[in-house]
Amino acid sequence: MTGRLPHSLRSDALDNRERILDASRALFAAEGLDVSMREIARRAGVGPATLYRRFPTKQLLVTEVFTDEMHACHAIVEEGRADPDPWRGFCLVIERLCELHARNRGFTDAFMSAFPDAMDFAAGREHTLASIAELARRAKATGRLRPDFVLDDLILMLMANRGIHATSTATQITASRRFAALMIRAFQAP
Amino acid sequence: MTGRLPHSLRSDALDNRERILDASRALFAAEGLDVSMREIARRAGVGPATLYRRFPTKQLLVTEVFTDEMHACHAIVEEGRADPDPWRGFCLVIERLCELHARNRGFTDAFMSAFPDAMDFAAGREHTLASIAELARRAKATGRLRPDFVLDDLILMLMANRGIHATSTATQITASRRFAALMIRAFQAP
DNA sequence: ACGCTAACGGACGCCGCCGTCCGGTTGGCT
DNA sequence: AGCCAACCGGACGGCGGCGTCCGTTAGCGT
The missing domain is CATH 1.10.10.60 (Homeodomain-like)
Incomplete structure (x- = not known):
């Protein structure tokens, strides 16, 4: 490996x-x-x-x-995709993804290709993102997810989530959760 | 000074x-x-x-x-407060604030008290935030801004905005604008 | 029990930043 | 024109990280 x-x-x-x-x-x-x-x-x-x-x-x-964390990423997305309600699954993915990244500063750096030539990561990342895109397509079909949602919005969210720092891990996660909730509202169809 | x-x-x-x-x-x-x-x-x-x-x-x-940028911050907020429609003013403040911070990485660091003992800054910051809070109060009264909006949400937004990086300044600003739009949707009352 | 070799880590030379000192230079006043 | 103090910047010693070398230790196979 x-x-x-x-x-x-x-x-x-x-x-x-x-x-x-x-x-x-x-x-x-x-x-x-x-x-x-x-x-x-x-x-x-x-x-x-x-x-x-x-x-x-x-x-x-x-x-x-970060191989483990990469697997965790996959798992989160797959669980979201398995949800019978795509919008519910989509929200779950966002919440869990934000928390995972909040718990692990380094993983976010790696995921965002702070190391531009981490090819193993890039591959895993693209696969994960593709899965999310598929889920997003179905969520849009239900009318709950905004039709103009694009994958870049999710990446934007992850980048933004990285900017959130706090002294303690607990505070960090609380803040990240709040942020995830805001983003979900932003992604919700009007 | x-x-x-x-x-x-x-x-x-x-x-x-x-x-x-x-x-x-x-x-x-x-x-x-x-x-x-x-x-x-x-x-x-x-x-x-x-x-x-x-x-x-x-x-x-x-x-x-960053004294100049601090003044620019004040100016942005004051302009927002001067708008007859508080919600419109609020949105304007968010957009402009995000752009200002996107254009100037260092200012964001300073504003977020990367230097914990920059007392001059802390004072200016608090004053700016207080002004925004006042604007938010009026915006809530119109029913357009979510009633559960708190000032921490705005700080959260600025922290998050800092996380957005791009290779070129142009891309950076585009991304930041998109982000601001998302946050405005998140803050809008349902 | 013994020896062979993988594995260890202290030490090295290099670099860049830190904040300071001091001998030379230059602006500005008479 | 000439002086003097303000000002300049090269140079210094200290620190910490970098990646590597090599003499020593200790796991493992016989």
Whole structure:
């Protein structure tokens, strides 16, 4: 999945790898993608060389870390699509997506291709967006979603959602929820 | 206004001061507040020492640079308040405010108190927000603005607007305009 | 138990920014 | 014209991040 096989790694190496990923997850979620490699290594209790040996590029580390979140994205969209009421499903997707991104600053950066050449991500992103587009088409058919809604509006929303910062995670999520509610109202047909 | 009197400055010093402010304006608008002092000095064609001599703190430079924008903010809100139709005025304020912030990344950072101790700014900000609140009250009375609108929603909007980035300024403004339109729909009473 | 090799991390050189100091320059007043 | 103080900017030491090298450690297979 990453090109680097975790097999054929010595036990201590594997252990360090895990610690690096844990540290990355925590730091990326809290601070975004622009944490220094050094800081990740420190947090993981590992020398810089070890970090670079396992993940020569920050890019590789990022894609590895956010594979789960990417799957979560898919899952959210699929759940929305499975809803018998497309508009309800659409709203659910928006709410959940905003919360996911609010919980994980780094994932938003990655999703918005802060790393322009994260091809793995771009592919997953496009697939997710296409699914949302399909859901939006059905939601429009019910007359609840504005006919002039375009996919760019959703991207705009995610970009905007990224701008919302707060001191605590709890406040952050509350604010993001409020924002999602506003956007849903904006997307609703008059 | 800044504590540093531009009077009693030698002509060359005054000239450099102007060049520093110009460079800062350009860089802050384009890149936000996190440009290095060095870069500002380079852009202004001035040594680092000169920059620090004139503005010992980045904070001082920022407040000086964005005084104009702060006034523009006031003006926008006052114009909105002057509109005989409060809802129309409210919408105008939102559109103009979004555009102003879209044109100037650094100002948004400053306005959102990226510098937590920019007291001058905080005061101006609070005054502006209070004016908007008054306008909102009247707009609610007309029944066009949602009764549950709160000032935090506007701050949320500005934070969100900051998240919208684009490669070119033109695209940026287009996106921001679209966003403003969405938010207005969100704020409109059902 | 032993040895081989993967894996470790401290240390290195490089770079850019920070805020400051100081010897040279220049504007402005007499 | 000549002086003096205000002003200039190159240069400095400190810090932190970058990616890499290499001497040492310790997992694992026999």
